[in-house]
Amino acid sequence: MSEKQDRILRKLREIVGDQFASDExxxxxxxxxxxxxxxxxxxxxxxxxxxxxxxxxxxxxANLERIPIVPYCSGTNIGGLTIPEQGGIIVDLKRMNxxxxxxxxxxxxxxxxxxxxxxxxAALKEKGYDxxxxxxxxxxxxxxxxxxxxxxxxxxxxxxxxxxITGMEVVLPTGEIAKVGSCAFSDSWHxxxxxxxxxxxxxxxxGTTGIVTKLGVWVVEAPPYRDVVTVKADTIExxxxxxxxxxxxxxxxxxxxxxxxxxxxxxxxPYQEKSKDAPEWFSFAVLRAWSEKELEAKRDLWKTxxxxxxxxxxxxxxFEYPPEAxxxxxxxxxxxxxxxxxxxxAGVAGIAWPGTFTPAVNWPKxxxxxxxxxxxxxxSPAVRVTDFKGSHYGMLRAMTPFxxxxxxxxxNARNAMTKAVEVGIRYGLIPYKPPVDYQSxxxxxxxxxxxxxxxxxxxxxxxxxxxxxGKLGVR
Amino acid sequence: xxxxxxxxxxxxxxxxxxxxxxKVFYEWGAGKNLYAAGCPSGDSFFFDIYYGSRGRSSAAxxxxxxxxxxxxxxxxxxxxxxxxxxxxxxxEVDFKKYTIRTMETLRYxxxxxxxxxxxxxxxxxxxxxREHNPYGDRHAERFAWLPKDLREKSSKKxxxxxxxxxxxxxxxxxxxQATVQLFKNLGLDFTxxxxxxxxxxxxxxxxxxxxxxxxxxxxxxxxxxTKADKIVTTCAGCYRSLKMDYQKEVPEGYKEVLKxxxxxxxxxxxxxVEDLIKxxxxxxxxxxxxxxxxxxxxxxxxxxxxxxxxxxxxxxxSVELIEMPRNRQYAWCCGAxxxxxxxxxxxxxxxxVKRVExxxxxxAEVLASTCPFCWRNLDDAIKAKGSKLKMLDxxxxxxxxxxxx
Numbered sequence: 001m002s003e004k005q006d007r008i009l010r011k012l013r014e015i016v017g018d019q020f021a022s023d024e025x026x027x028x029x030x031x032x033x034x035x036x037x038x039x040x041x042x043x044x045x046x047x048x049x050x051x052x053x054x055x056x057x058x059x060x061x062a063n064l065e066r067i068p069i070v071p072y073c074s075g076t077n078i079g080g081l082t083i084p085e086q087g088g089i090i091v092d093l094k095r096m097n098x099x100x101x102x103x104x105x106x107x108x109x110x111x112x113x114x115x116x117x118x119x120x121x122a123a124l125k126e127k128g129y130d131x132x133x134x135x136x137x138x139x140x141x142x143x144x145x146x147x148x149x150x151x152x153x154x155x156x157x158x159x160x161x162x163x164x165i166t167g168m169e170v171v172l173p174t175g176e177i178a179k180v181g182s183c184a185f186s187d188s189w190h191x192x193x194x195x196x197x198x199x200x201x202x203x204x205x206x207g208t209t210g211i212v213t214k215l216g217v218w219v220v221e222a223p224p225y226r227d228v229v230t231v232k233a234d235t236i237e238x239x240x241x242x243x244x245x246x247x248x249x250x251x252x253x254x255x256x257x258x259x260x261x262x263x264x265x266x267x268x269x270p271y272q273e274k275s276k277d278a279p280e281w282f283s284f285a286v287l288r289a290w291s292e293k294e295l296e297a298k299r300d301l302w303k304t305x306x307x308x309x310x311x312x313x314x315x316x317x318x319f320e321y322p323p324e325a326x327x328x329x330x331x332x333x334x335x336x337x338x339x340x341x342x343x344x345x346a347g348v349a350g351i352a353w354p355g356t357f358t359p360a361v362n363w364p365k366x367x368x369x370x371x372x373x374x375x376x377x378x379x380s381p382a383v384r385v386t387d388f389k390g391s392h393y394g395m396l397r398a399m400t401p402f403x404x405x406x407x408x409x410x411x412n413a414r415n416a417m418t419k420a421v422e423v424g425i426r427y428g429l430i431p432y433k434p435p436v437d438y439q440s441x442x443x444x445x446x447x448x449x450x451x452x453x454x455x456x457x458x459x460x461x462x463x464x465x466x467x468x469x470g471k472l473g474v475r
Numbered sequence: 476x477x478x479x480x481x482x483x484x485x486x487x488x489x490x491x492x493x494x495x496x497x498k499v500f501y502e503w504g505a506g507k508n509l510y511a512a513g514c515p516s517g518d519s520f521f522f523d524i525y526y527g528s529r530g531r532s533s534a535a536x537x538x539x540x541x542x543x544x545x546x547x548x549x550x551x552x553x554x555x556x557x558x559x560x561x562x563x564x565x566x567e568v569d570f571k572k573y574t575i576r577t578m579e580t581l582r583y584x585x586x587x588x589x590x591x592x593x594x595x596x597x598x599x600x601x602x603x604x605r606e607h608n609p610y611g612d613r614h615a616e617r618f619a620w621l622p623k624d625l626r627e628k629s630s631k632k633x634x635x636x637x638x639x640x641x642x643x644x645x646x647x648x649x650x651x652q653a654t655v656q657l658f659k660n661l662g663l664d665f666t667x668x669x670x671x672x673x674x675x676x677x678x679x680x681x682x683x684x685x686x687x688x689x690x691x692x693x694x695x696x697x698x699x700x701t702k703a704d705k706i707v708t709t710c711a712g713c714y715r716s717l718k719m720d721y722q723k724e725v726p727e728g729y730k731e732v733l734k735x736x737x738x739x740x741x742x743x744x745x746x747x748v749e750d751l752i753k754x755x756x757x758x759x760x761x762x763x764x765x766x767x768x769x770x771x772x773x774x775x776x777x778x779x780x781x782x783x784x785x786x787x788x789x790x791x792x793s794v795e796l797i798e799m800p801r802n803r804q805y806a807w808c809c810g811a812x813x814x815x816x817x818x819x820x821x822x823x824x825x826x827x828v829k830r831v832e833x834x835x836x837x838x839a840e841v842l843a844s845t846c847p848f849c850w851r852n853l854d855d856a857i858k859a860k861g862s863k864l865k866m867l868d869x870x871x872x873x874x875x876x877x878x879x880x
Binding site for chain 2: 019020022024025026027029030031033034035046048074075076092094095116118119121122123125126137138139140331332333334335339340341344345347348349350351404405
C-alpha cells in the first residue's frame with residue numbers, strides 16, 4: 001500500500017469509523033460493475049457516511065487529495081452510472097436511510113439517498129399516498145431515480161419524477177452545503193417555485209455536480225378506483241396514432257405500448273422471429289379515479305379513442321390483460337413489474353437499454369431502424385414506448401438482454417445499442433441515464449454552446465474535477 | 476483443479492443479474508406493503524459484498540473470472556452469513572434456486588484454499604470427527620438425557636426413529652426430553668438410535684463436505700439397524716439435512732456429494748403433531764398465553780414448512796398466536812445458522828437481539844420455535860437483553876398439554 005493510499009484510507013476511517021471504509025479488493029469488486037455492458041472499473045475505496053457532515057468531510061478530503069468521488073445509492077441503474085470511470089472513492093450512501101418527513105397536509109415527502117423504493121412506498125402507503133414508482137427493484141433509491149430523471153407509474157399524466165422535486169439539500173463538490181427550493185428559507189419543503197431553478201444544477205447531471213443528501217418530492221393521494229385498458233395493433237404506426245389520440249385526454253396515468261418481443265417473458269435471446277399471426281404491439285393504459293363514475297368516464301374516453309382509430313382503418317383490437325399483470329400495474333411498486341426475470345432468462349443475465357426520450361411522432365421511423373439493427377445483431381427488438389405528460393415528451397427504449405458470460409456477447413450488445421442511440425439522435429432521441437458510450441455520441445452531436453455552458457457550470461461547481469469524472473464527457 | 480466445484484455452478488451464478496432485489500424484504504399488496512431488512516449480514520456489515528445473493532454472486536464471479544483471489548478478507552463475507560435464504564426468498568431470476576448452494580460452495584472452495592473455515596468452525600469439524608457432535612462433548616453421553624424407561628427401547632424396531640440431533644442432545648436437553656415425553660403422551664411407537672451422529676448440517680453449511688460424507692454414511696446405516704419406517708426430528712437443521720441434503724441432488728441437496736443410500740420419509744415433530752390433530756387423535760389442554768412464532772430458516776425457507784407449526788399452535792385452546800411483521804418466507808433469521816454462532820458469535824447475537832426485539836413488540840409472552848439451535852440463540856439474546864419473553868419449543872408446549880384421545 002502506498003503512503004498516499006494508506007493516508008486516504010486512514011482519513012476516511014477517521015470520518016466514518018473503521019468498519020465503514022475499505023480499500024480491500026473484495027469489498028471494492030461488487031462496485032466495479034452493474035447490470036449492463038458498461039466497462040467495469042475498480043474503485044480505490046468505498047466509504048459509507050451516515051451524516052451530511054460525514055459527506056462534507058469526505059468531499060473535502062477528495063478535494064485535498066485530488067481523488068475522484070462517485071455517489072452511490074444502490075447500484076441498480078441501467079446505465080453504468082456508478083461505475084468509477086477514473087477510480088477513486090465510491091461514496092455508498094445506503095446508511096443515510098431516513099425518511100425525514102411525510103407531510104400529508106401539503107403533500108410532500110423528504111428523505112435521504114439510502115431510502116429504498118420498498119421503504120418509501122411502505123411508509124407512503126400507510127398514509128394512503130403514492131409516488132411515481134418505476135419498473136425497478138425494491139431496493140433502488142427513489143432519490144437517485146428522481147435526480148436522474150427517472151420515470152414512474154403516473155408519468156404519462158404528470159410527467160417524470162424529476163418534475164416532482166420540491167427541494168434539495170446538496171453537498172457541493174467543494175464541500176459546502178446548499179439548499180434549493182423553499183427549504184432554503186423555512187422548514188417547509190413544499191416547492192422549488194418561484195425561485196431560480198437551482199435544482200437544475202444537480203438534476204440530470206449524473207452525480208457530477210454534487211451529492212444530494214436530502215430530497216423533497218411531491219407525493220399524491222392514491223385514488224382507490226383503478227383499471228387497466230388494453231389494445232393490440234399490427235403496426236407501430238397504428239399504435240402511435242392511437243397513443244397520440246388518447247394522450248390528449250390526459251385520462252391515463254400511464255400509457256405504454258410494448259413490442260411483441262417485450263411482451264414475452266423472458267425476452268427471447270437470441271433473436272426469435274415473431275409468429276406471423278401475432279400482433280406486433282400491445283398497449284396498456286392505467287386509469288385511476290376517485291369514484292366509479294370518474295373511472296367509467298375515463299373508460300369512455302378510451303373507448304372513443306379506440307373506436308375513432310378503428311374507423312380510420314387502424315388494426316387496433318381490444319384484448320384481455322392477465323389479472324396478475326393488472327394487479328401488478330395498479331399496485332406499484334410490485335415485485336413483478338420491473339423484475340429482471342421479465343427480461344432475462346435461459347441463462348442470460350445482462351440487461352441494458354438504448355433510449356429513452358424521443359418525440360412520439362418519430363417512434364415509427366426509429367422503431368423500424370432499430371428493428372433492422374437488432375435483428376442484424378441477433379437481438380430481440382423488445383421495445384417500449386410511453387407517453388410522458390400527455391406526450392409532450394415520450395419514451396422509446398429497447399430492453400435488451402444479453403449473455404454476460406462471454407466478451408463477444410457483451411460487445412455485440414454494446415455495438416447494437418450504441419448504434420441504436422446513434423441513429424436515434426437523428427430522430428430527436430436523448431439517451432437517459434446514459435453510459436459513457438452514449439454520452440460521447442450525444443456530446444458529438446450537441447450544439448457547441450451547450451457543451452460550453454455545461455463545461456462552465458461544471459468548472460464553477462467542481463473546480464478540481466473530483467465529482468464522478470468521465471461521466472458527462474466534459475472534463 | 477482450482478475452483479472445481481464453483482465452476483460447476485458457473486452458468487447458474489451468471490444468471491444473477493445484479494439487480495439487488497435480494498437486499499431487502501419486500502412484499503406488496505393493495506392495503507399495505509411489507510418493507511423490512513432481510514439480510515442479517517448486509518444489515519450488520521453494510522458493504523455490498525455482504526448483501527444477499529447479489530454480494531456473494533459478485534464474489535463468485537470475481538473468483539471465476541480471476542479478478543479476485545482467495546484472501547482471509549474475502550473469506551469474511553463468505554462466512555459471515557447464516558445461509559438463512561432470506562435473499563433466496565426475494566430473488567426473482569434463475570439464480571434463485573442456486574443461492575444457498577453457491578454460498579456453501581464458496582465456503583467449500585475457501586476451505587480448500589486454506590482461508591476457511593473460521594477457527595471455531597474448523598474446531599467443530601474436528602469435534603464431529605472425534606465425538607460425532609460439533610460441541611466436542613463425549614459421544615458416550617449423547618443420550619444421557621434419555622429417561623431410563625426409554626433406554627430399553629433404544630435401537631429396537633419401531634415405526635418412528637426419533638433423530639434428536641446434537642443441540643437437543645447436548646445443549647437444549649429440555650427439547651429432547653419434551654419431545655420424548657410428547658411421544659409417550661401420544662402413544663407413538665418410536666425408538667432412538669444411541670449411535671446417532673451429527674446429521675452433518677453444520678459441516679455442509681460451512682463447506683466441510685468431506686467430513687459430512689462420513690457422518691451421512693454412518694447415519695444412513697442406523698436405519699437398517701432400527702428398521703424404522705420414518706424418521707421424526709424436532710430439529711430444523713437435522714430435518715433439512717436428512718430430508719434434503721441426504722436425499723436430493725443439487726441445488727436442493729447434496730445427494731451427489733454424500734452418495735448415501737437413504738430413502739426414508741423424514742418429518743418434523745410439528746408435522747407429526749399437526750397430522751394427529753387433523754385426524755382428531757389428540758386432546759389438547761388449555762395454554763393461556765400470547766405466543767409469537769419464529770420460523771427457523773431450515774424448516775421455513777429451506778424446506779418450505781410454514782403452516783404445520785402455526786396450525787399446531789392455532790389448535791391449542793386459549794392460545795393467542797400473534798405474527799411478527801417478518802414471518803414465513805420473510806422471517807428474520809435467529810442469527811445462529813451457517814456456522815455463525817461459533818464462527819462470529821457477536822454477529823449471531825446482534826441478529827438474535829433484533830429478532831427478540833421484533834418478538835417483544837408483538838406483546839407476546841412466549842417466543843416459540845421448532846429448532847433447538849434457534850431456541851439456543853434466541854434464548855441467549857433474551858437473557859442478554861433481560862427480556863421478559865419465554866423461549867419455548869412447540870414440543871415443550873405440546874408435551875405439557877397434549878394427550879392421546
